[in-house]
Amino acid sequence: MEITEKIVKKHGLKKEEYHRIKKLMKRDPNLLELGIFSAMWNEHCSYKSSRLHLKKLPTKGKQVIQGPGENAGVIDIGDNDAIVFKIESHNHPSYIEPYQGAATGVGGILRDVFTMGARPIALLNSIHFGSPSHPKTKSLLNGVVSGIGGYGNCMGIPTVAGETKFNDTYNENILVNAMAVGHTNKNKIFYSKAKGVNKLVVYVGSKTGRDGIHGASMASAEFDENSEEKKPTVQVGDPFTEKLLLEACLELMKDDSIIAIQDMGAAGLTSSSVEMASKGSLGIELELDKVPCREKNMTPYEMMLSESQERMLIILEDGKENYAKKIFKKWDLDFVVIGKTTSTNNLTLKFHGKIEGEIPIDALSSKAPIYDRKWSKKKASKKKTDIKKLKKIKLEDALVKILSSPNHSNKSWITNQYDQMVMGDTVQRSGSDAAIIRIHNKNKAIAVSVDSSANYCKSNPVSGGKQIVCENWRNIISVGAKPLAITNCLNFGNPEDEKIMGEFAECLIGIKEACEFLSYPVVSGNVSFYNGTNRKNIFPTPVIGGVGLINNLKKPLNHNFKNENNIIILIGKTFGHLDQSCYLKENYSIHDGMPPEINLLNEKNNGDVVLNLIQANLVSAAHDVSSGGLVVALSEMSIGSNLGIKIEKSKKLRNTAQYFFGEDQGRYVLEIDKKNLISVEKTLKNNDIFYENIGITQKDYFEIEGEMRLSINDLYEINNQWYNNY
Amino acid sequence: MKSSVIVFPGSNCDRDIAVALEKMQFKNKMVWHKETSLPKSDLIVIPGGFSYGDYLRSGAIAGKSLIISEVIKAANSGCLILGICNGFQILTETGLLKGTLLRNKNLKFINKDVNIKVLNNKSKFTSKYKLNQVLKINIAHNEGNYFTNEKHLTELNTERLIAFKYCDKNGNINENSNPNGAIDNIAGIFNSKKNILGMMPHPERMIDNMISNTDGVNLFSSLLN
Amino acid sequence: MVELSLLNSRKNKLKFSIIVTLKKEVLDPQGKVVQNTLNNLGMGNLKDIRQGKYFEIEIDEIDQSLAEKKVTQMCEKLLVNLIIEDYKINKI
Amino acid sequence: MVELSLLNSRKNKLKFSIIVTLKKEVLDPQGKVVQNTLNNLGMGNLKDIRQGKYFEIEIDEIDQSLAEKKVTQMCEKLLVNLIIEDYKINKI
């Protein structure tokens, strides 16, 4: 069959890219080969638009065992324990079929983690929806949440943290990012680099169907008129099979049968085989007749491009076939030798005894295109809202408005649908700044959190990028953990648009700067471009997933107030920055202006000292101040605990709204027992930390002198009604 | 005390219950569902999870497995059997316990700490609790909505075969304290000989103050007596 | 009185069955496990099993074609996930 | 050859549908929610909705009555929870 221009286009390849393919192949590719190129050269697999920028991120550190480039990042948490983690997007599939899209997103990220030999111990998610009043939002929310729960619950892995946001910008393009965290012995990590010639290539897991054969299969519809059976199929998650796959893989990983292992994610068999061969500078030969298929008459094209879930590719040591097979049989899973490694440096595909396709591995990997796309800097917004010119709103009314808004309402409607307790090591569930998961059988724990701030990033990508790393760092610190490393999911619009590419480049500059300053390296991540429709791109939404370590788990900390009559201290300076704040958005629908500045020096100082205080057991509760400012942070500490506060109004700031709702960065609220006050203040002074004693905790009432007094019960109700009424 | 935990494909609270049993000094063995005989045990636990993905009906397929006929034999000869969550569902599917577990009334998976009340402490499973004691225990299930027919319900009541009911923190048993729609707020039941207990809440999640509370401990220590 | 309203309601009601099945090529994890189990239970001559949902709907409507339209609407709006499922409506 | 075996297999196979519904006296949480939702969607003339499961089974058997017996067995042994569910088998 002749490869026409139309077919090339349907495969998402540009004319120039097709020429490059012909040059690399030294001939015209056939359809199978073209499909493989299209899969490997698309944005998702090749990172062709993002690679140059990603390279600049700091990825090293004493704690880093494996940075980006493997299935997931790996960090060292001492005592031979390693933590393996990564975040990934499943935005488009979740918009089409929210339940299955979200479920398979969770399934995919779990495979990335257990491929490396780690048992998953926690799941997180960052989900962004359109406006609640958009007709699709409700069913998308329902579907996504039950899909995430459906998969994680069935696997028996606790879903412990996340974030849920609503914004018009996601009306036509929701974001569903899932993060998985696993634990393993640091000497038992498995990689995807093939080694040795003539080693068996083994297919394990579910059978291959015609699932998710993307644009490619649309192309195939055109040259085959009776194409009903060739329509791409939505991927359906099968968490039960994945659970079996997890147990079987971990069982096999107990000894040294595996040379390399790679899950079949996007572009399934194609990317997994090419990646293993490419990393090992080898060739790979597959006999496609042997691929376990779910459907009749599947073509090599379909087998290579299928995105059926719950499958893995393993390169086995010599003499281990029977041993390994037995394990997979025990777990009722397919185990089929489908090929071998070769010295040809080609991907060779055989079907019915004939070579149906042969492509140099490097043409698919190292020689794939990389673009230095044009990008333009964002102009700084000059707008500044003059707070004095706004109609005055009572503090209580403004607070109620925020606490009852979709974005700030209590998320237990969501988190109650996730099993947070299975595995028996969840020290801190959803609802605090970060979740805490104990390392099984040990007296230490990790803290995990995911965060994003699309509004900040939209108005100023550089400082937004910085801010989001800092907020994540603060969340980890607030539960008393030392932040170790992050993963990131970069959700952006169309990179071929200069402005969008600019948002991407500038966000990364910000992320890089913050990560460097805080020694908070990036060890894994994922880029999702083309979020949006036509010319309407989503706000730039980088999502940061952080992991921290609690070395001595004596008294885990969360943000709930603990006792009456304790002192409340605000760490960090309050300037009263209201532009881009949720106060202006929720109360005045004002969306412009610049986000608050980030002062990395203060950020680091404040964070380090707060962590010291917590580790010295001097803090009863801690919470970072983020969206909504001081008063929202205080409310959250009250609502969780049934204890109120009594706050004296600061005389320093003239404007109440600025003081209580300002979103200045680098701030924390601490609850301090009176008996610890002297040592706390001493430490703060010694370290030049700016702080204010703002009040005390008290029974039953949330009270700000001269401004408001509300019972905690009312506050709770206000914060809890939205989801239940939606 | 010797205990055995039956592991099905898709079980996922098997490790949690093993940790609890060992912490409470049981000599515990894990038993893979394909095995055809049981190690000698005083207590057999069928753990929570999603055996066979909960496909068809939760517990249905595990209820047909090889090892289950051994469990039934053991049960009939008086061995203590504890089914937690999915284990409870499996026990109803095998007929060892009557009734069934329907989908939660809100059709959603529910994970939270709920209160349950001890309605009968005259059993090998509950003797260490006080009568009417209110416990706080975690639930995590899709199908915990217990249902049975009138006749059996009467029997449960007259024979005092209801082990636990959902209640509020003050012990009130009503619609508001019923998380999943279970008939009469039933959270756990015995068979007529009271050597079998099926319950939706997870006592094995409540044995460690670092994680939750220790309201589950007495269930295990009752068994040790 | 009672009889009359009963009669009335009978006249007014039309009953339909709806069968919803997964599209042919969509993975059916449940069906797979059920088939294996039936095989293990010694029912080896089972060739194929497809699973689906069933609804029986009674609606207050005299006009059959109107009623059918309504049922179709219910299917498309709620009962069926058109992306992965097919459905059939029958008057019963 | 191909055609012959195809013919053969066709002859050997019998197809049945099974409809499994909750018994009348069993509360049907799902049905209730579906009914409410449909009402909220403005399909208020819905009188009653019952939900159930549907299976399509193909078995390797020429004798219809034997086949039916087998299908009944599958129902009673696995597919149906007789405590709460009723079932109907139809040849299709």
Ligand SMILES: Nc1ncnc2c1ncn2[C@@H]1O[C@H](COP(=O)(O)OP(=O)(O)O)[C@@H](O)[C@H]1O
């Ligand atoms: N989709 C979700 N899944 C799990 N947990 C969530 C989800 N959305 C929000 N949460 C939890 O709700 C709590 C509040 O979230 P958020 O306001 O974003 O916290 P923060 O501002 O401290 O990052 C956190 O504990 C978070 O983990």
Ligand SMILES: [Mg+2]
């Ligand atoms: Mg926080």
